[in-house]
Amino acid sequence: xxxxxxxxxxxxxxxxxxxxxxxxxxxxxxxxxxxxxxxxxxxxxxxxxxxxxxxxxxxxxxxxxxxxxxxxxxxxxxxxxxxxxxxxxxxxxxxxxxxxxxxxxxxxxxxxxxxxxxxxxxxxxxxxxxxxxxxxxxxxxxxxxxxxxxxxxxxxxxxxxxxxxxxxxxxxxxxxxxxxxxxxxxxxxxxxxxxxxxxxxxxxxxxxxxxxxxxxxxxxxxxxxxxxxxxxxxxxxxxxxxxxxxxxxxxxxxxxxxxxxxxxxxxxxxxxxxxxxxxxxxxxxxxxxxxxxxxxxxxxxxxxxxxxxxxxxxxxxxxxxxxxxxxxxxxxxxxxxxx
Numbered sequence: 001x002x003x004x005x006x007x008x009x010x011x012x013x014x015x016x017x018x019x020x021x022x023x024x025x026x027x028x029x030x031x032x033x034x035x036x037x038x039x040x041x042x043x044x045x046x047x048x049x050x051x052x053x054x055x056x057x058x059x060x061x062x063x064x065x066x067x068x069x070x071x072x073x074x075x076x077x078x079x080x081x082x083x084x085x086x087x088x089x090x091x092x093x094x095x096x097x098x099x100x101x102x103x104x105x106x107x108x109x110x111x112x113x114x115x116x117x118x119x120x121x122x123x124x125x126x127x128x129x130x131x132x133x134x135x136x137x138x139x140x141x142x143x144x145x146x147x148x149x150x151x152x153x154x155x156x157x158x159x160x161x162x163x164x165x166x167x168x169x170x171x172x173x174x175x176x177x178x179x180x181x182x183x184x185x186x187x188x189x190x191x192x193x194x195x196x197x198x199x200x201x202x203x204x205x206x207x208x209x210x211x212x213x214x215x216x217x218x219x220x221x222x223x224x225x226x227x228x229x230x231x232x233x234x235x236x237x238x239x240x241x242x243x244x245x246x247x248x249x250x251x252x253x254x255x256x257x258x259x260x261x262x263x264x265x266x267x268x269x270x271x272x273x274x275x276x277x278x279x280x281x282x283x284x285x286x287x288x289x290x291x292x293x294x295x296x297x298x299x300x301x302x303x304x305x306x307x308x309x310x311x312x313x314x315x316x317x318x319x320x321x322x323x324x325x326x327x328x329x330x331x332x333x334x335x336x337x338x339x
Contacts, residue, residue: 032162034084034297038180039072040145040171042126043097069324071169077108078290081330087111089156091148097123114156134278161187164297169194181209198222208245216252234259235268273312283324288315
């Protein structure tokens with residue numbers, strides 16, 4: 001694969017010259033990644049309590065822990081744990097949380113070549129409250145995530161062009177996600193776009209640039225104005241999103257599974273999931289998307305409905321554990337018939 005522009009590292013080691021750096025990127029592009037994620041990293045500050053507090057109320061919780069989160073990073077790590085060769089394009093602060101997050105990526109087999117650090121903002125953080133029913137309330141402070149921009153994408157162009165699947169979301173600047181999706185389309189890379197957290201004035205180009213547009217019920221309602229209270233409602237929302245240009249649409253429905261439809265097969269298909277005892281739903285949607293990306297990269301001819309069925313099974317495991325990435329299963333934890 002040829003590239004019109006190759007950008008060397010902004011701060012290459014002293015042993016590098018331009019020729020060596022260019023050759024490094026060429027080799028990496030030829031080798032390629034299965035999944036590249038352009039997105040967010042968040043440090044999760046998690047409190048478990050009997051119930052979610054009301055406005056102005058203070059309640060006692062019974063457990064607190066710090067974990068790794070952020071939609072983009074979650075999706076990347078779930079794909080990696082299933083066996084995908086992954087890379088993360090993101091930005092963290094030059095702080096304790098940022099250093100720890102980079103090590104977390106390495107521990108999970110994710111390439112950190114395109115993880116930038118900045119002293120202009122802190123690593124993103126999410127304050128999460130989880131009740132005894134597994135429901136959650138989340139407040140995020142994006143921090144360094146919002147500084148991820150075009151120059152960072154330039155550094156990652158070879159990886160973006162050499163990957164099989166690109167995932168983007170909206171916990172970074174929407175313009176950056178849109179630029180990444182445009183780059184992927186130019187290079188004929190398959191794309192998954194997760195419009196989360198949803199914004200009502202989403203740029204119309206996001207739809208036709210999404211090979212798979214994956215959203216949950218509240219995101220679907222904000223984007224279309226149609227409340228999603230049933231499987232039938234999800235089908236109606238999916239049809240509306242197809243009309244906006246999406247290649248395929250998946251509307252996730254939590255314990256009800258998801259609804260899948262595509263421009264080639266616009267009839268909504270309900271993909272149910274197995275009922276389980278839920279401990280924590282935090283990050284379950286990201287687990288689903290990471291698993292979906294794995295299947296798209298490794299089994300490109302598999303019907304999307306079957307990919308969604310298998311991704312459902314992966315996400316179902318995640319809700320039976322506490323925490324976000326800590327609850328994500330690895331390939332060895334899943335039935336081998338899924339692979």
